[in-house]
Amino acid sequence: MSDTHDVIVIGAGPAGEVAAQRAREGGLSVAVVESRLVGGECSYFACIPTKAVLRPIHAVRAAQRLQGVTGATLDVAGVLARRESWVSSRDDAGQADWLAGADIELVRGRARLSGEREVTVDDRVLTARQAVVVATGTRASIPDIPGLRDAGPWTNVEATSTDTVPPRLVVLGGGVVACELAQIFGALGSQVIMVVRGDRVLGRLDDIASDAVLAALRADGIDVRLGATATAVDRDGDTVTVTMDGGERVTGDEVLCALGRTPNSDDLGLAEQGVDLGDPPDWLYAVGDVSGRVALTHMGKYQARACGDLVVARAAGEVDPADLERYGRFSDAAIDTATPQVIFTDPEVAAVGPTFAEAKESGRNVRAVEVPLPAAAGAALQADGYTGTARLLVDVDTEVIIGATFVGQDSAELVHAATIAIVGEVPLSRLWHAVPSFPTMSEVWLRLLEEYGL
Amino acid sequence: MSDTHDVIVIGAGPAGEVAAQRAREGGLSVAVVESRLVGGECSYFACIPTKAVLRPIHAVRAAQRLQGVTGATLDVAGVLARRESWVSSRDDAGQADWLAGADIELVRGRARLSGEREVTVDDRVLTARQAVVVATGTRASIPDIPGLRDAGPWTNVEATSTDTVPPRLVVLGGGVVACELAQIFGALGSQVIMVVRGDRVLGRLDDIASDAVLAALRADGIDVRLGATATAVDRDGDTVTVTMDGGERVTGDEVLCALGRTPNSDDLGLAEQGVDLGDPPDWLYAVGDVSGRVALTHMGKYQARACGDLVVARAAGEVDPADLERYGRFSDAAIDTATPQVIFTDPEVAAVGPTFAEAKESGRNVRAVEVPLPAAAGAALQADGYTGTARLLVDVDTEVIIGATFVGQDSAELVHAATIAIVGEVPLSRLWHAVPSFPTMSEVWLRLLEEYGL
Numbered sequence: 001m002s003d004t005h006d007v008i009v010i011g012a013g014p015a016g017e018v019a020a021q022r023a024r025e026g027g028l029s030v031a032v033v034e035s036r037l038v039g040g041e042c043s044y045f046a047c048i049p050t051k052a053v054l055r056p057i058h059a060v061r062a063a064q065r066l067q068g069v070t071g072a073t074l075d076v077a078g079v080l081a082r083r084e085s086w087v088s089s090r091d092d093a094g095q096a097d098w099l100a101g102a103d104i105e106l107v108r109g110r111a112r113l114s115g116e117r118e119v120t121v122d123d124r125v126l127t128a129r130q131a132v133v134v135a136t137g138t139r140a141s142i143p144d145i146p147g148l149r150d151a152g153p154w155t156n157v158e159a160t161s162t163d164t165v166p167p168r169l170v171v172l173g174g175g176v177v178a179c180e181l182a183q184i185f186g187a188l189g190s191q192v193i194m195v196v197r198g199d200r201v202l203g204r205l206d207d208i209a210s211d212a213v214l215a216a217l218r219a220d221g222i223d224v225r226l227g228a229t230a231t232a233v234d235r236d237g238d239t240v241t242v243t244m245d246g247g248e249r250v251t252g253d254e255v256l257c258a259l260g261r262t263p264n265s266d267d268l269g270l271a272e273q274g275v276d277l278g279d280p281p282d283w284l285y286a287v288g289d290v291s292g293r294v295a296l297t298h299m300g301k302y303q304a305r306a307c308g309d310l311v312v313a314r315a316a317g318e319v320d321p322a323d324l325e326r327y328g329r330f331s332d333a334a335i336d337t338a339t340p341q342v343i344f345t346d347p348e349v350a351a352v353g354p355t356f357a358e359a360k361e362s363g364r365n366v367r368a369v370e371v372p373l374p375a376a377a378g379a380a381l382q383a384d385g386y387t388g389t390a391r392l393l394v395d396v397d398t399e400v401i402i403g404a405t406f407v408g409q410d411s412a413e414l415v416h417a418a419t420i421a422i423v424g425e426v427p428l429s430r431l432w433h434a435v436p437s438f439p440t441m442s443e444v445w446l447r448l449l450e451e452y453g454l
Numbered sequence: 455m456s457d458t459h460d461v462i463v464i465g466a467g468p469a470g471e472v473a474a475q476r477a478r479e480g481g482l483s484v485a486v487v488e489s490r491l492v493g494g495e496c497s498y499f500a501c502i503p504t505k506a507v508l509r510p511i512h513a514v515r516a517a518q519r520l521q522g523v524t525g526a527t528l529d530v531a532g533v534l535a536r537r538e539s540w541v542s543s544r545d546d547a548g549q550a551d552w553l554a555g556a557d558i559e560l561v562r563g564r565a566r567l568s569g570e571r572e573v574t575v576d577d578r579v580l581t582a583r584q585a586v587v588v589a590t591g592t593r594a595s596i597p598d599i600p601g602l603r604d605a606g607p608w609t610n611v612e613a614t615s616t617d618t619v620p621p622r623l624v625v626l627g628g629g630v631v632a633c634e635l636a637q638i639f640g641a642l643g644s645q646v647i648m649v650v651r652g653d654r655v656l657g658r659l660d661d662i663a664s665d666a667v668l669a670a671l672r673a674d675g676i677d678v679r680l681g682a683t684a685t686a687v688d689r690d691g692d693t694v695t696v697t698m699d700g701g702e703r704v705t706g707d708e709v710l711c712a713l714g715r716t717p718n719s720d721d722l723g724l725a726e727q728g729v730d731l732g733d734p735p736d737w738l739y740a741v742g743d744v745s746g747r748v749a750l751t752h753m754g755k756y757q758a759r760a761c762g763d764l765v766v767a768r769a770a771g772e773v774d775p776a777d778l779e780r781y782g783r784f785s786d787a788a789i790d791t792a793t794p795q796v797i798f799t800d801p802e803v804a805a806v807g808p809t810f811a812e813a814k815e816s817g818r819n820v821r822a823v824e825v826p827l828p829a830a831a832g833a834a835l836q837a838d839g840y841t842g843t844a845r846l847l848v849d850v851d852t853e854v855i856i857g858a859t860f861v862g863q864d865s866a867e868l869v870h871a872a873t874i875a876i877v878g879e880v881p882l883s884r885l886w887h888a889v890p891s892f893p894t895m896s897e898v899w900l901r902l903l904e905e906y907g908l
Contacts, residue, residue, distance in 0.1 A: 014892075042892070047892060047893055048831070048835075048893065051831075051832075051835050051893050052835060053522075055520060055835050055836065056520045056521070056522030056523045059513075059516050059517045059520050059523050060517065060523055060526075062513050062516070062517075063513045063514065063516075063517045063523075063526050066509060066510045066513050066536070067510070067529075067532045067533075067535060067536040067539075068507075068510030068528065068529050068530075068532035068533035068535070068536045069510045069513050069514055069517075069526060069527070069528065069529065069532070070526075070527050070529045070532070071525035071526055071527045072514075072517050072523060072524075072525055072526035073523070073524050073525045074522065074523065074524075075522050075523065075524045076522075078521045078522035078523070078524070079521075079522035080522075081521060081522070082520070082521040082522045082838070085521075086835070296891070296892070297892040297893075298889050298890060298891050298892040298897070298900075299889060301892070301900075302887075302889045305886075327883075327884055327887050329883070331887070333887065334887040334888070334889055338887070338888065338889070339889070340889060340890070340891045341891060342891040342894055350891070350894075377502070377505075378505075378866075381502075381505050381506060381509050381540070382509065384536070410864075410867075412832075412891070412894050412895075412896075413864075413867040413868055413894055413895055413896050414867060414870075415891065415896075416868075416871040416888070416890050416891075416894070416896035416899065417870040417871040417873075417874050419871075419888045419889065419890070420871050420874050420875050420878070420880060420885065420888040421874050421878065422888075423880070423884060423885070423887045423888040424874070424875065424878045424880030424884055424885075424888070426874060426877070426878030426880065429781075429783070430781055430877060430878055431874065431877070431878075432759075433756075433781050433785070433787065433788040433792070433877045434788070434792065434870070434873045434874040434876075434877040434878070435752050435753060435755075435756045435788055435792070435793070435794060435873065436752060436794070436870050436873070437750075437752050437794045437795060437796040437804070437866070437869065437870075438468075438496070438501060438750070438751040438752040438755070439501055439502065439505050439751075440796055440804075440866050440867055440870070441866075441867055442866075442867050442869075442870035443752070445870065446752075446755075
């Protein structure tokens with residue numbers, strides 16, 4: 001096979017795959033280099049296995065909350081088997097076949113930039129006529145807490161591939177990964193303790209999400225310690241002890257480190273070649289989590305699509321400047337205006353745009369409009385005793401929505417309507433004519449508009 | 455209490471309540487006349503009791519479709535108790551209290567128009583300074599099939615208030631009411647036979663919905679006879695026999711008549727007063743199902759809000775003509791452009807706008823874009839072996855969506871995003887920037903846009 005391609009993509013996670021696919025569909029030849037599993041962290045160690053496990057947990061809880069349903073029980077072995085099926089037992093043959101079917105060359109090995117438009121994989125030198133796209137993702141950070149590395153900490157990788165459920169699990173962190181995995185292991189039977197540095201969980205989300213998820217974790221029996229920093233970790237045989245800044249200690253059989261992510265850009269030869277992903281030369285692109293702009297599979301794919309199409313257009317010398325403008329074909333402006341995120345805890349959190357605090361800080365004239373989700377009959381019908389909240393952020397000057405947060409069981413699918421309203425810049429007066437069906441949960445939109453007072 | 459009000463609303467169902475509420479909030483005095491239950495057919499005999507029963511049925515099925523969940527079973531007595539709780543055992547005190555709290559006078563009794571702006575309720579004569587709003591809804595039609603009336607047929611009223619589950623139920627009809635109730639009684643333990651005149655069920659919906667729901671009803675063990683017209687009904691003690699046009703007979707313990715609806719406008723004195731709801735004088739309005747425009751609670755409420763606000767503006771002599779234009783404050787244009795409907799069968803159907811057949815007949819240059827719902831990982835994760843379909847209708851000349859149909863488990867909340875895209879007239883090129891979260895079901899939007907080929 002040729003060692004010269006139009007485009008070389010480093011990293012075969014979702015963003016790398018999409019960039020490669022769009023470039024190939026645009027007629028360019030493409031090689032993708034992957035040192036681990038084709039499909040990336042998301043497919044094997046993050047989104048997919050966690051959701052494969054969370055779905056039966058949610059279904060059992062949903063059933064248990066309804067008069068008229070009896071007997072629903074979680075089968076832990078079945079849950080783990082479901083996960084294994086979804087990750088193909090961490091075999092990437094299916095994903096590699098997809099690349100082959102798309103006529104994209106897969107090069108297995110560790111890639112390093114070795115020159116302009118040149119990538120070396122082991123002893124093979126690949127040359128790109130047009131572009132090199134870096135899509136190497138991130139890995140779990142292991143901070144320099146004394147004893148942590150030696151304690152054999154779990155990261156998302158171990159937590160999503162374990163065959164056994166530890167009787168006691170200490171989770172370091174309070175973000176999305178920490179909350180989802182804490183709730184998973186709690187449901188599977190672990191006694192879980194969370195050591196959270198901040199004064200709330202899900203600190204990057206709106207406070208209505210933090211408050212509800214914290215209460216739910218505690219109602220699940222999870223021991224959540226807020227404002228607690230791990231200062232030392234010691235493993236003694238089967239037991240791990242975590243010491244916190246107040247001197248207090250907690251113990252577990254395993255310790256899960258969910259303290260942020262580190263971009264996989266330190267071993268690519270970037271510095272040696274004098275390039276910087278934050279300000280790359282015109283032949284180099286960064287997409288997905290490694291780009292540092294946003295660490296979400298769907299936004300990585302969005303960014304990668306724009307990137308792949310732009311590489312194709314530049315190769316053809318046909319770049320219409322309008323396509324580079326906000327919401328043009330090659331724009332990834334939605335990263336800044338309308339990044340959605342769903343946290344699959346119970347209650348679910350589905351949010352898009354800035355938090356209320358961020359929106360106020362930006363200097364915009366923003367009003368938060370909030371109603372209980374069960375104000376919509378459709379939510380109240382969904383579960384007996386349903387609780388939840390919907391909050392819209394409205395730019396008062398334009399009467400356009402700029403953000404939304406939905407918190408509650410089965411709220412995940414509510415947010416896309418808000419994303420469309422934000423990106424489409426549909427004013428509230430027009431949204432009155434977008435009538436939600438009775439009795440669906442989406443009817444909370446009607447309550448939100450009423451609450452705004454139009 | 456005064457017998458003169460600014461506004462008299464006849465009918466205290468959802469549409470009447472909203473018209474009354476908006477008029478009252480606009481500062482007008484309002485009386486509502488109701489001969490049966492405050493809250494209307496929807497609250498006691500339609501949407502609410504059916505959804506209260508369908509939700510546990512759906513939750514059990516969702517649980518049974520997941521590896522990792524065991525034991526979920528329907529408890530029929532619990533299901534019926536849940537229904538009774540949701541309909542307050544058909545006691546409307548709570549809804550009457552709501553009217554009182556909103557400072558709206560409730561007049562119980564049967565209303566007849568007795569003059570211009572004059573309504574007689576039993577022996578009381580009510581006069582409206584501004585407007586009379588007719589919101590009397592519809593009732594189940596009982597066609598002139600020989601023997602049907604004498605057979606004591608069930609309508610939605612009996613089917614949603616029964617304490618017992620008939621061992622054998624014959625359903626006449628194949629529309630929404632027929633399909634939902636057939637599936638309910640099948641799940642509760644009845645042997646159900648459906649006698650459907652047309653060649654498909656849900657004949658007013660897109661064929662992808664009809665096909666999927668028909669297959670599901672049959673997979674449930676329901677005996678669906680298509681192209682079958684009941685020509686005679688005979689009750690002999692506990693058994694009802696329905697004879698079909700081919701001479702074939704089916705028997706049941708009860709027969710449910712779901713053969714359309716009749717507007718409750720025949721006993722209002724309209725003809726005697728020389729008025730026609732289709733072309734009413736300027737002081738008379740019709741909202742909700744009785745208006746004949748669309749028979750859905752949410753669209754009735756939408757229409758009623760515009761009506762109530764218009765009555766207020768006219769009373770003040772302050773009608774801005776722009777507010778009467780399409781998507782203006784007093785417009786109910788979405789009835790024609792973006793009426794959504796959710797059918798809570800399993801699979802659910804969520805649709806908005808015209809069907810593909812209707813759109814083509816209208817002469818528009820329309821393209822249907824279709825993908826399997828499990829093409830989105832979020833749907834495939836929702837249930838093992840998930841099946842379903844999403845279809846968008848795109849006006850090719852403007853590249854704007856004009857319709858959408860989603861068919862599949864838990865698809866109800868997917869349609870509101872489409873409704874906003876239609877009403878907001880958000881072009882497909884902009885919708886690319888409305889990124890759905892991975893892995894939610896909403897990611898089917900990405901697949902639909904890819905399929906369109908942008």
